[in-house]
Amino acid sequence: MTNLSLLQGNVRLQNAGRAAAAGEHVLLKAAGAMILLAISAIPAYYAGGFYGYLPGLTLLVFYGVSALHLMILWKGIHFETEATDLVCEKGELASAALKIRNDSRLPCIKLSAELYIGGFFPGEGTVEAKTLGLEGKSDASFVISSKMNHIGVYEAGIKNLSIYDLTGMFCIKIKGGATFEITVLPKVTGGNVVRLDERRLTESQNVQKKAVSDGFDYTGVREYALGDSMKRIHWKLSAHSSDYMTKITESSRKSDLAVILDLVSISGEPKMLPWMYDSLVEAALSLIEQAAAREIEYALFFVGRDKELHRVCPRGQQDYPDLIRILPPLIGTRSRAAMDGLDGAAILDKEKQLSNRSTNLILCTSHVTDMLIWELISAKKQQRNPELYYILPPGTGGETDGALDHRARRKEQSNLTILEEYGIRCHWITSENEKTVTHEVRQSI
Secondary structure (H helix, E strand, O other): OOHHHHHHHHHHHHHHHHHHHHHHHHHHHHHHHHHHHHHHOHHHHHOOHHHHHHHHHHHHHHHHHHHHHHHHHHHHEEEEEOOOOEEEEOOOEEEEEEEEEEOOOOOEEEEEEEEEEEOOOOOOEEEEEEEEEEOOOEEEEEEEEEEOOOOEEEEEEEEEEEEEOOOOOOEEEEEOOOOEEEEEEOOOOOOOOOOOOHHHOOEOOOOOOOEEEOOEEEOEEEEOOOOOOHHHEOHHHHOOOOOOEEEEOOHHHOEEEEEEEOOOOOOOOOOOHHHHHHHHHHHHHHHHHHHHHOOOEEEEEEEOOOOOEEEEOOOOHHHHHHHHHHOOOOOOHHHHHHHOOOOHHHHHHHHOOOOOOOOEEEEEEOOOOHHHHHHHHHHHHOOOEEEEEEEOOOOOOOOOOOOOOHHHHHHHHHOOHHHHHOOOEEEEEEEEOOEEEEEEHHHOO
16 A cells, blocks of 8 residues: 555544544533433422423423524525635635525524635645624625645535534534635746757658648648647538547648656655656646747647546646646555556557657656656657656655755666666756756766
């Protein structure tokens, strides 16, 4: 079992513990109510008659009125949000207003709302309890905010709403409400950390006959991908296909690039996984943005949440929200079994079978296997130009400042020296002194 699976198991145990404690709390309250009722019956034993039973009858009526009051409030209290789904960049503060509304005419003596924002791992998140009272036909608003430190899609809203009766002892708990999503986008730094060297790119060896359609020259077609311009859609061919088809222009065949993003095989210490996930996504998109700025034809390949291989062409920040929503989340050992065969090596194998495969390949991964090395060498032998960006967690080798220990680095590099022998460039990406930096392998061997 991986560390991520252990973490998820601990979260489930903590939730079960909270549920057991809440159950014990309810039993104590019920016992207290019964004791109070028994005490009120003492006068009936000694005095008898109407006045002897009056305290017990009064308490029973009060309990009944309190229960009826609680049921009316349960029907009349609703929650809503003034925010639609939010989008922010990594490191920014995301804020949204939530409202609890009492539509009944009865006052609510006590409400307890649990405001939450989901965490990076399933079952994690921050919960803040708000306790208040509401008059009849009134509402109360809250602002929920949090600094979003990692890429992903997070759910936020009211996790539970507890409505208390007149005694303040018993409540009805309403699950969920006023939920919305926060999509956290990557902070792409251009070529500051990951630099695309255009001089090392190889011109495409695919030679296709130029054709003319609707006044535009093109050399072929492919399936539509996220970010493709509508002007490049082959409308006549798309009308006879199950999907839109995009024209490949002749100029785009001079130099092309496929960036392969391997998010399936991430593993390591749980506290390092978010940084590794962010680094992989930002490295891939940095390369994409540099290719777009130089008018290089490009595509991004990855396995999505649906466990299918995706080929997209994001055109900048406007396409990132849709892209982040289909990227796969981190998974544990049990879920990973369903994703077997979908790592970086498998994507390379599928990509080389495409009719419009790219000459230049860049793979971003955090896990190098023998099969992955074989696929990269195979691509090189096919006169393609593969390159590897290898994400390593900070602190590898036990350094307290987060830098890679020299011996640990040498050990990792020994598995990649064969790639250098075939002329395949390899890079490290790690964190040093809280800054993400890139090392070229051959500079430190």
